[in-house]
Amino acid sequence: MNKRNLAEKDRERLENLKESLGRSRDTFLGYPVSKDFDYSELNPFLQYPINNLGDPFEEGTWKVQTHQMEKEVVAFFARLFRAQPKDYWGYVTNGGSESNLYGLYLAREMYPKAMVYYSESTHYSVRKNIHLLNIPSIVIRSQENGEIDYEDFENTLRMNRHKPAIVLTTFGTTMKEAKDDVSRIKGILRNLAVQDHYIHCDAALSGSYGAFMEPRVPFDFKDGADSISISGHKFVGSPIPCGVIITKRGHRDRIAKGISYIGSLDTTITGSRNGHSPLFLWYALKQLGGEGMKARYLHGLEVAEYCKNQLNEIGVKAWSNPGSLTVVMPRTPEAVKQKWQLATEGEVSHIICMPNVTKSQIDEFIEDLAKTEELEEEEFGFDL
Numbered sequence: 001m002n003k004r005n006l007a008e009k010d011r012e013r014l015e016n017l018k019e020s021l022g023r024s025r026d027t028f029l030g031y032p033v034s035k036d037f038d039y040s041e042l043n044p045f046l047q048y049p050i051n052n053l054g055d056p057f058e059e060g061t062w063k064v065q066t067h068q069m070e071k072e073v074v075a076f077f078a079r080l081f082r083a084q085p086k087d088y089w090g091y092v093t094n095g096g097s098e099s100n101l102y103g104l105y106l107a108r109e110m111y112p113k114a115m116v117y118y119s120e121s122t123h124y125s126v127r128k129n130i131h132l133l134n135i136p137s138i139v140i141r142s143q144e145n146g147e148i149d150y151e152d153f154e155n156t157l158r159m160n161r162h163k164p165a166i167v168l169t170t171f172g173t174t175m176k177e178a179k180d181d182v183s184r185i186k187g188i189l190r191n192l193a194v195q196d197h198y199i200h201c202d203a204a205l206s207g208s209y210g211a212f213m214e215p216r217v218p219f220d221f222k223d224g225a226d227s228i229s230i231s232g233h234k235f236v237g238s239p240i241p242c243g244v245i246i247t248k249r250g251h252r253d254r255i256a257k258g259i260s261y262i263g264s265l266d267t268t269i270t271g272s273r274n275g276h277s278p279l280f281l282w283y284a285l286k287q288l289g290g291e292g293m294k295a296r297y298l299h300g301l302e303v304a305e306y307c308k309n310q311l312n313e314i315g316v317k318a319w320s321n322p323g324s325l326t327v328v329m330p331r332t333p334e335a336v337k338q339k340w341q342l343a344t345e346g347e348v349s350h351i352i353c354m355p356n357v358t359k360s361q362i363d364e365f366i367e368d369l370a371k372t373e374e375l376e377e378e379e380f381g382f383d384l
C-alpha cells in the first residue's frame with residue numbers, strides 16, 4: 001500500500017496532544033468519569049476490525065465480534081439489577097444517552113399513545129430522545145435535593161390517568177446525584193390504577209453501585225423498573241465512551257425483526273456496533289467482580305465525605321445526597337472552575353469523587369478555593 005511515514009511536525013503534534021490529554025485528565029474533579037483503568041493487555045485487539053453487528057444473543061453470519069463477552073457484561077448487570085434470570089436482555093451501547101433512547105423506544109412501542117413523565121433534573125439526553133420518538137411529555141418539578149417531587153407527579157398523573165404512562169426516573173441526577181425512588185413511583189401508578197405503564201430508570205452514573213448503597217434506594221427490576229441504563233465509561237471506566245441497556249426479554253421480543261443480510265435480529269439502535277467496548281467492560285468486571293465494585297464505591301464515598309467535611313471546615317456550604325459520590329457546593333470562582341473542570345449550573349457546582357480521586361487532590365482543590373476567595377476579598381478591599 002502506498003503510505004507515507006508521518007512527517008516530523010505531525011509526529012510532534014501527536015506528542016503534544018498526548019501531553020495535553022494527560023494534563024487535562026489529571027486535573028478534573030467535575031465529571032463522573034473514572035480514569036484509573038489499565039487495559040494494556042487488550043492492546044492486541046486493536047488489530048481486528050471487531051464489529052458487534054446485530055443482536056448479541058443471536059447467532060449471526062459475521063464472526064469478527066465479541067458477542068460472548070457482551071452477553072456476559074449484560075448478565076453481570078442483569079444480576080446486579082435483580083432481573084429475572086430467564087427474562088432479561090440487553091446490549092452494550094455507545095453510552096447512557098443511547099441506552100435511554102432504547103428504553104424510551106421500547107416503552108413507546110409497547111404504549112404508542114402514552115405520555116412520558118420526567119423531572120426537571122433529568123439529563124438533557126432524555127428531552128432530545130423524547131423529541132426524536134415524538135412522544136408527548138410532561139415535566140415534573142424536582143425537590144430541592146434534585147429528587148422528583150412525588151406529589152407533583154401524582155397530581156399530574158391524576159389529570160392524565162386515562163393515558164398509558166411512561167415514567168423516566170433518574171438514579172443519580174447530573175448535578176446533585178439525586179435518586180428517584182422507583183417503588184414510590186410504582187406505588188403512585190398503582191394507587192391511581194394506571195395499569196398501562198412503563199418505568200425506565202436512567203442510572204447512568206449510580207446504577208453501577210446502587211446495589212451496594214446502604215440504605216438502598218429502590219431502582220431495579222424487583223423494585224419495578226422495566227429497563228435500566230448505565231454508562232460504562234463513568235464508574236467502571238473505559239477509553240471509549242460506552243453504555244449498557246438492560247431490559248426484560250419480553251419487551252425486546254415485541255420489536256424484534258429478522259434481517260437476512262446479517263442473519264440476525266435487528267434489535268439494536270445502530271447497525272455496526274463497537275465490539276471493543278464490551279471487551280473493556282468484560283475485562284474490568286472480571287477483574288473487579290461484585291466485591292471489587294463495592295470496594296470502589298466505598299472508597300469513593302469515603303473521599304466524598306472527606307471532601308464535604310473539609311469544605312464545611314473552610315466555611316463553604318457543601319452537602320451531598322445520602323450515599324452519593326457527588327458533593328454539591330455554591331458556584332466556585334471561574335479560575336477554580338476552569339482548573340478543575342467543574343461542571344456548573346446556575347448557582348451550583350459539584351465535585352464527583354470517582355474512585356480514582358484522592359484525598360490529596362481534594363486538599364489541593366480546597367487550597368485553591370481558599371486562595372481565590374482571599375484574592376477576591378483583596379480586590380474588593382472588603383472582608384465579608
Ligand SMILES: *Cc1c(COP(=O)(O)O)cnc(C)c1O
Nearest residue numbers: 095096097123172174204205231
Ligand atoms: C451521563 C449521563 C447520561 C448520558 O450518558 P452518556 O454516556 O454521556 O451518553 C444520562 N443520564 C445521566 C443521569 C447521566 O449522568
